[in-house]
Each structure stands twice: as structure tokens, then as C-alpha cells.
Amino acid sequence: MDLLAGFNHQCLSAPNRLAFSEAERSISYQQFQQGFQAVAAFLEQQACANSCIALLLERGILAASAVYGVLSASASYLPLDIKNPPERLNLIIEDAQPRLILGQGPCPAWLNARDSWRDISQLAPAPNYTPAPLDPEAIAAILYTSGSTGRPKGVALTHRAMHNFADWARLTFGLSADDRIASLAPFHFDLSVFDLFSSLAAGASVHFMPAQLTLAPTRLSHWLQTQEITCWYTVPSLLSFLALKGDLANTTLPKLRTLLFAGEVFPSAQLIRLAEQLPQVELYNLFGPTETNVCCYWPVERRRLQADQPIPIGIPACDAKLQIDPETGELLVDCPNNFAGYWQNGALHRISTDNAYRSGDRVSLNEFGEYCYHGRLDRMLKCSGYRVEPAEIEQIIRQSPLVEDCAVIGLPDPTSGQRPAAVIVFKAAHQLAQLLPSLKTQLPHYMQPTKVLVKEHLPRLSNGKIDYCSLATLFEKP
Amino acid sequence: MKQQLRNFVFQELIFVADPNSFSDDEDLINAGLDSMGIMRLIMFIESQFGVTLPDVEIDPDNIGSFNALERWIVSHQA
Numbered sequence: 154m155d156l157l158a159g160f161n162h163q164c165l166s167a168p169n170r171l172a173f174s175e176a177e178r179s180i181s182y183q184q185f186q187q188g189f190q191a192v193a194a195f196l197e198q199q200a201c202a203n204s205c206i207a208l209l210l211e212r213g214i215l216a217a218s219a220v221y222g223v224l225s226a227s228a229s230y231l232p233l234d235i236k237n238p239p240e241r242l243n244l245i246i247e248d249a250q251p252r253l254i255l256g257q258g259p260c261p262a263w264l265n266a267r268d269s270w271r272d273i274s275q276l277a278p279a280p281n282y283t284p285a286p287l288d289p290e291a292i293a294a295i296l297y298t299s300g301s302t303g304r305p306k307g308v309a310l311t312h313r314a315m316h317n318f319a320d321w322a323r324l325t326f327g328l329s330a331d332d333r334i335a336s337l338a339p340f341h342f343d344l345s346v347f348d349l350f351s352s353l354a355a356g357a358s359v360h361f362m363p364a365q366l367t368l369a370p371t372r373l374s375h376w377l378q379t380q381e382i383t384c385w386y387t388v389p390s391l392l393s394f395l396a397l398k399g400d401l402a403n404t405t406l407p408k409l410r411t412l413l414f415a416g417e418v419f420p421s422a423q424l425i426r427l428a429e430q431l432p433q434v435e436l437y438n439l440f441g442p443t444e445t446n447v448c449c450y451w452p453v454e455r456r457r458l459q460a461d462q463p464i465p466i467g468i469p470a471c472d473a474k475l476q477i478d479p480e481t482g483e484l485l486v487d488c489p490n491n492f493a494g495y496w497q498n499g500a501l502h503r504i505s506t507d508n509a510y511r512s513g514d515r516v517s518l519n520e521f522g523e524y525c526y527h528g529r530l531d532r533m534l535k536c537s538g539y540r541v542e543p544a545e546i547e548q549i550i551r552q553s554p555l556v557e558d559c560a561v562i563g564l565p566d567p568t569s570g571q572r573p574a575a576v577i578v579f580k581a582a583h584q585l586a587q588l589l590p591s592l593k594t595q596l597p598h599y600m601q602p603t604k605v606l607v608k609e610h611l612p613r614l615s616n617g618k619i620d621y622c623s624l625a626t627l628f629e630k631p
Numbered sequence: 632m633k634q635q636l637r638n639f640v641f642q643e644l645i646f647v648a649d650p651n652s653f654s655d656d657e658d659l660i661n662a663g664l665d666s667m668g669i670m671r672l673i674m675f676i677e678s679q680f681g682v683t684l685p686d687v688e689i690d691p692d693n694i695g696s697f698n699a700l701e702r703w704i705v706s707h708q709a
Contacts, residue, residue, distance in 0.1 A: 365691060367665075367666050368660065368665075368666060368669060368689075368690070368691050368694070369689060369690040369691065370666075370686060370689055371686050371687045371689065372690070390665075390666060390667045391666055393667075393670070394666040394667070394669075394670055397670060398670065398673070398686045398689055399686065400686045400687060537665055537667065567671065586649055589647075589649065598645075598662075598663035598665075599663075601645075601646045601663065602646055603643075603644075603645070603646045604642075604646070605646070
């Protein structure tokens with residue numbers, strides 16, 4: 154099955170149903186189809202089949218049209234994080250080597266690959282466009298994430314893999330044409346696969362949440378109420394904000410029936426608060442790295458919630474076969490969702506499909522036969538829901554001619570999961586003030602070290618490797 | 632008050648190259664203050680300055696800069 158099949162079916166049976174709303178604008182399934190077919194026709198003219206097409210667009214209807222248009226033209230979409238600093242975006246573009254970069258308006262001044270820029274906001278309609286059949290094994294999306302080698306890398310997902318997740322979610326959460334789904338996840342986050350594909354395959358409508366609501370919790374709850382949102386897939390930190398500061402006691406959400414969350418651990422005390430305030434809402438903890446999308450899920454059992462007990466990640470999802478490495482406790486995932494390989498240097502580097510994906514997550518089984526998460530086996534951090542490889546931050550810091558050496562670790566943070574902290578050794582005198590502005594231009598805010606220590610040397614183990622364990626103690630207050 | 636806010640924000644919530652050159656009117660949201668940071672900041676303010684800040688007033692208008700924060704807190708001090 155390809156990713157557009159569900160939409161095509163719904164569009165045929167009820168073309169006038171609402172597909173998307175964004176601020177004051179709303180469009181039907183048919184209008185959406187006309188919009189994305191204009192993109193697809195444009196891409197076909199430029200012979201873009203089987204190539205990678207980057208999207209530099211704000212989350213919204215135009216970006217959704219670009220996603221569907223790229224797929225319809227048998228190409229793969231690569232959604233760029235427009236909040237990333239230009240230097241990192243240029244780095245990702247240089248690595249991905251997209252055939253085109255689709256955006257809105259004139260080419261941004263900072264973009265190096267200027268010849269690839271195409272403004273898709275004023276495309277002519279393509280009433281005679283006939284879509285070609287799609288190959289389920291073709292790469293549909295390339296989602297760039299932080300890389301442990303120090304450079305960002307693209308997780309490449311086939312139509313079949315994404316469809317497997319989208320369809321599982323549609324059926325598991327019982328989505329139908331009555332659903333009104335809130336969408337906040339940027340498209341480079343895999344949460345957006347649900348918003349973009351599970352939704353429209355069910356005949357539901359998708360409502361783009363204005364970003365500023367994430368900073369105004371009572372306006373957020375009011376928006377959920379007035380938009381009559383029935384289902385929302387988001388990150389725990391926002392649901393905590395809603396539970397603690399959203400004035401839910403005075404804002405009833407009678408239409409809301411399902412909340413899904415993933416991306417970070419939901420602190421139990423805050424989840425209990427949310428569960429108490431929204432007694433009619435079904436809550437689900439979804440788990441999985443971008444490479445597998447959701448491989449594990451836990452329907453929240455309210456009576457089992459305890460403030461001092463972390464919640465489990467649950468049972469296999471999406472027909473995943475899960476195993477635990479007996480030596481290390483690592484979660485091994487064999488799932489139809491699994492990625493095809495990493496996209497690097499403009500090409501797909503396939504991984505062997507014979508082996509299960511080694512997630513790097515340490516897990517165990519509890520007495521109910523559910524999986525429980527115990528942290529990472531490697532150095533990967535989760536910062537405000539983003540996956541962050543310390544090696545990528547270290548690489549950027551080490552590029553500076555001022556720096557002799559550095560090491561980055563995660564410090565536990567009561568609200569963000571973890572925050573990066575850096576220990577830096579300078580070649581000459583203390584030159585932090587000269588170094589920091591360059592970090593600002595190269596790292597997105599969630600990768601900025603929140604604490605920095607300047608030391609004469611890094612603590613090392615007897616084998617010469619950096620002693621990351623003792624680094625953490627340097628940050629403890631005396 | 633502003634100095635206490637600045638110390639807390641720069642030590643706990645966001646990292647800026649040179650805190651001294653970050654003006655009291657500069658945009659904290661652009662500097663990386665997110666929903667979780669706001670939640671911690673409000674907890675800090677409420678315990679530190681003995682005020683209760685109503686949920687409905689949590690808004691970029693009131694938390695967007697140190698000057699805005701100070702005005703907001705002062706308006707709730709008895």
C-alpha cells in the first residue's frame with residue numbers, strides 16, 4: 154500500500170468534506186487534492202521522480218500540499234526544520250543533496266543551494282494531471298535527525314513502512330470521519346505522520362494549531378474547545394503545561410476523546426494531574442525511535458498511575474516483534490515500520506533487513522509483560538522532545554580554532570528531560586565570550602549547552618577515553 | 632527583582648552568549664524560552680516573590696522579556 158491510497162479513497166467518496174484548517178482558512182479534500190496535484194505536476198515537468206525534494210516551509214496547508222505533491226510525483230520529501238539556524242540547514246542540504254528545495258516566496262539570502270529553490274505558492278492548477286501508480290518500496294520521507302558521528306543524518310522511510318504505522322494508528326485509535334485532529338508537530342518530527350496520513354485516510358479533518366498557543370496554556374485549552382478537537386498527538390511537556398496551567402477546571406473539553414503522546418518520558422505526577430482533569434479522555438503513551446516510528450505503546454491505565462513510578466512503554470505496536478538483548482538489556486525491534494536505511498551524501502545507504510534494529514534503548518519487562526524504559530545505552534540525549542547526539546555539539550565546538558577539546562553531556566532537567574552541558578578546554582586563555590556567538594549560529598536552541606564549564610583539561614579514564622561519568626559531577630553544586 | 636529573574640533564567644532556562652549584553656527588552660521566546668521553561672519560571676516567581684500569577688495571563692505578552700515579566704509580577708503584588 155502507498156501512503157496516498159487512504160486519502161484517495163476518502164477523496165473519491167466524500168470530496169467536499171473538510172480536510173484542513175489553518176487560522177481562518179479551511180479546505181476540502183478535493184481542494185487539497187487540486188493543490189497537491191499542482192505541486193506534483195510541477196515536479197513531473199522537472200523530472201523529479203525518485204529524487205529527494207526538500208521542503209523549507211512553515212507547518213501548514215501549503216506544506217501539507219508539498220508533502221502530498223512530492224509523494225504523488227513518486228519522489229521523497231525531506232522536511233527541513235525552519236527553526237534551525239541557517240548554517241545547520243545548509244549543512245543538511247549539502248549532505249542530502251536534494252534535487253529541489255520547495256518554499257514560499259523568494260529564495261532566502263542564506264541558502265547556498267540557490268539553484269534548487271522553487272517557490273510553490275503560486276503554482277498554476279493542473280486539471281489534467283493523472284497520477285502514476287506509486288511503488289510501496291520507494292522512499293517516501295527522509296527525516297533528518299542528530300547523528301552520533303557528529304553530523305546530522307537522514308532516516309529514510311518507505312511508503313510501506315509509513316503506511317504500516319499510519320494504518321495501525323488509524324485502526325487502533327478508531328479514527329473516523331467524525332474526528333477533528335489537532336496538529337502541532339513540525340513535519341520533520343515523526344509524530345506528523347499521524348497528523349498527515351492516519352487522519353486523511355480516516356476521512357477526518359486536521360486543524361493546524363497556532364504555534365504561539367504553546368506559550369499561552371489557557372488560550373490553548375480554549376482553542377481545543379472551540380475547534381472541537383477530538384484527538385491530538387503531541388509531546389508530554391505540552392500536555393503537562395496544559396494540565397498544570399491550562400485552567401482545565403473551567404474549560405470543559407467534551408469533544409476530546411483521545412490524547413497520544415511520545416518523544417519524551419511523561420513525568421507520572423503530571424500525567425496523573427492530566428488524567429484527573431480529563432477523566433473521559435483515553436491516554437496513550439507511544440514509544441519508538443524515528444527508525445521504527447512507534448514500536449511500543451501503553452494505553453494508560455489510570456488506576457495503576459503512581460506519582461513515584463515511571464509509566465511503562467507498554468506492548469508491541471504495529472506488528473513489531475520485540476526482543477531484549479540478554480547481555481545488555483537493549484531493545485531490538487523487528488517491525489514493518491522499520492526504516493530502509495540512512496540517507497547520507499545524497500544517497501540511500503540501505504541497512505540489512507535480516508536483523509532487528511538495535512534501538513540503543515535499555516528496557517525490561519514488568520510483571521504485566523509490558524516493556525519499561527530505563528534510558529540509553531549510548532550518549533544520546535532527549536532535550537525538549539528532540540533527539541540530540543552530544544557528538545554533534547562537540548563537533549561544532551571543536552571546529553572553533555580557539556578550542557583545544559570539549560565534552561558534552563546531558564544534565565537531568567525537571568521539565569525538559571535533559572539539557573546539554575559542555576566542558577570546554579581552551580587553547581589559550583578563557584575565550585568563552587568569543588566562542589559562544591558562533592554556537593548560536595550553528596546549533597538550534599535545543600542543542601545549545603545550557604551550562605558551560607571551562608577547565609584546564611578533561612577528566613579521562615586510565616585508557617585515555619573521556620570520563621563522561623565524572624563530567625556530570627563537575628556540574629553539581631558544591 | 633529583575634536581577635533575580637535574570638539570574639534564574641540564565642542559569643536554569645536559557646543559555647545566551649553574554650548575559651550582560653542581553654537587554655531587559657530582548658525577546659526571551661526567541662532566545663529559547665519554551666513552555667517548560669515558562670512553567671519553571673512561574674514556579675520560581677511564585678515562590679520567590681510571593682505572588683500568584685493567574686493561568687489566563689500566561690502569554691508571550693507577559694513573559695516575552697524581563698521588563699514584561701517585572702510589570703506582570705508587580706501588577707500582582709499587593
